[in-house]
Structure formats: C-alpha cells, structure tokens
Amino acid sequence: MEGNDNSRTPLSPSAREALDELAPVIEETDDHLSREEARSHLHQIDFDAEFARTTLDELLNKGYLYDVHGELRLP
Template identity: 35%
Template sequence: MRHSQTPLTPREEDAFKRIREVFDESDAASHRDALTEALAARMFEEDESEYLVEQLLSKGYLYAVHEEVRITGGLEL
C-alpha cells in the first residue's frame, strides 16, 4: 500500500517548490533559517515563511534534526 501524504495548500505547495530549488542549488540539507530566508527573499513575508516551514515539517514533507532540515525521501509534488 502506498503511503499517502497530507495535502498541501496552494501556498504550501509554492513554498515547497522553492525549498526544493534551494536544496537543488546546495547540498542535501539546509539550515532552517536559510530556508526561511529563501522563502522571504522570494515571495513570502518573514512570518509567513516561518509558518510555511513549520507546516511542511508538521505535514512530513520536511524533517529536521536540530536546526538542519532535509526533504523527506520519496516525496514528490
């Protein structure tokens, strides 16, 4: 049986796409603050950026070890 994911809102999808770009431009992990800054630099307010990173973490699209964040393996939009 395939693992089902918690659906994302359109805004969360936009944020996740941007975060994937950040990961493609760097290595396999990124600092939580760097992701928030990358979203804020793009099209999101700082508070919204923090909220969106938290939502993606809580919905399982990202995971964090200390302040280092990774994309959960196998998740695609």
C-alpha cells in the same frame, strides 16, 4: 516528490509553492538547509517573516520536510 504526495496530507497552495522553491535548493546544498536559510529564501519570493515561519511549520508537520539538528531535509 510528486509520486509520494498521494500518501501525505495535502499542502496549502502557499506551502506547495514554498516546497517547489526549497526542494531544488535543498538538493543543491548537500541535501540540507538551515531554517534561517529557508526563511531567507522564502522572503526573497515575497513571503513575509511570519508567513515563511508558518509555511515551514506546515511542511514539517505534514512530513514534506524534516528537521535534523536545525537543518531542513527532504524525506
């Protein structure tokens, strides 16, 4: 992912932390993760429910994740 960061909008530190946590999980689970699974994983690393939701929105809006039929995927 690091090689692609230069062409994307920078992430907040919390979104970077979330992506660093979620990317390996997504890669290990057939390259997708439901939003609920992602929120649950973020909750395990001390993101409260609202913060996890807004952080996932940031990752989606800035193109670091994308949603296919409710499943989060890496570009």
